[in-house]
Amino acid sequence: MADVSVVVVSYNAMPWLERCLASVGGVEVVVVDHGSEDGSIAAARAAGATVVEQENLGLAAGWNRGLRETDSRYVLILNADAWLLGDALARLVAFADAHPRAAIVAPRLRNPDGTLQRSVRGFPTLWRLATEYLFLRKLAPNTRALNAFYAGGFDHGSVTEAEFVMGAVMLVRREAVDEVGPLDESFFLFSEEVDWCYRFEQAAWQVFFTPDAEAVHVGGASHGGRLFDQQVLGHVRFLAKHRGLAYAERARRLMVVSLRLRAVLFRGERGRTYREGARFLASGSAEALLR
Numbered sequence: 001m002a003d004v005s006v007v008v009v010s011y012n013a014m015p016w017l018e019r020c021l022a023s024v025g026g027v028e029v030v031v032v033d034h035g036s037e038d039g040s041i042a043a044a045r046a047a048g049a050t051v052v053e054q055e056n057l058g059l060a061a062g063w064n065r066g067l068r069e070t071d072s073r074y075v076l077i078l079n080a081d082a083w084l085l086g087d088a089l090a091r092l093v094a095f096a097d098a099h100p101r102a103a104i105v106a107p108r109l110r111n112p113d114g115t116l117q118r119s120v121r122g123f124p125t126l127w128r129l130a131t132e133y134l135f136l137r138k139l140a141p142n143t144r145a146l147n148a149f150y151a152g153g154f155d156h157g158s159v160t161e162a163e164f165v166m167g168a169v170m171l172v173r174r175e176a177v178d179e180v181g182p183l184d185e186s187f188f189l190f191s192e193e194v195d196w197c198y199r200f201e202q203a204a205w206q207v208f209f210t211p212d213a214e215a216v217h218v219g220g221a222s223h224g225g226r227l228f229d230q231q232v233l234g235h236v237r238f239l240a241k242h243r244g245l246a247y248a249e250r251a252r253r254l255m256v257v258s259l260r261l262r263a264v265l266f267r268g269e270r271g272r273t274y275r276e277g278a279r280f281l282a283s284g285s286a287e288a289l290l291r
Contacts, residue, residue, distance in 0.1 A: 007066030013080030103176035103205035133258035167193030191234030
């Protein structure tokens with residue numbers, strides 16, 4: 001069994017995919033492609049990756065397929081629009097080796113221009129969603145009271161045990177996955193890593209962030225922000241699963257109101273996104289939306 005392998009889910013991810021794969025050269029790489037038509041498949045094969053083609057059933061389903069195709073002690077889940085810097089993979093593995101209850105270890109993320117991409121998060125709750133969607137966090141962005149959803153006050157310069165981390169780059173321990181189970185494929189896109197991290201925490205595993213390893217993440221390269229409905233639905237699905245339908249229904253109503261307010265405040269494409277998101281959430285109860 002190898003120490004580490006890499007799983008990349010690809011869907012029309014050029015031109016980022018080539019740089020992504022180049023950053024993990026020398027280890028086993030499995031690219032799960034969800035129907036790309038932009039040359040991604042040929043580029044992945046040219047880079048020496050094993051390519052698995054399957055129907056696009058969502059990101060969680062793609063990650064799970066990659067996990068089944070590998071048997072290494074650790075699996076690096078790497079977005080197709082992200083790439084490691086320097087010896088980040090070796091540093092992540094060394095950190096995991098030193099922390100035997102670490103289910104997930106995530107590096108510090110950078111935007112393509114080198115600026116920090118905040119990637120440590122807090123699990124959604126009604127209050128935390130209110131601080132985000134009603135802009136309350138703007139009042140005190142560096143406090144946990146008003147910005148726990150985005151880990152307010154955390155400077156991303158220290159090792160920390162996090163509630164959850166963005167799924168763009170995650171080193172995952174196979175032993176933890178074998179115990180807790182794979183990703184929940186009912187999450188099509190967004191919140192699949194939130195649910196996974198929550199389940200790891202509930203099983204007494206740990207999720208760590210370390211700034212000693214770094215990666216670049218473009219963000220939204222494959223969906224271009226066009227799947228906002230899935231983002232808000234992900235919150236509802238997570239809360240229904242872990243807090244119950246009644247709690248999720250209250251969250252749905254909160255987001256309908258807040259997104260309608262946002263649609264009034266913002267014009268252009270941003271306002272249209274909020275308006276359509278509110279319309280989607282208002283189209284049925286939490287139970288109906290999750291069917």
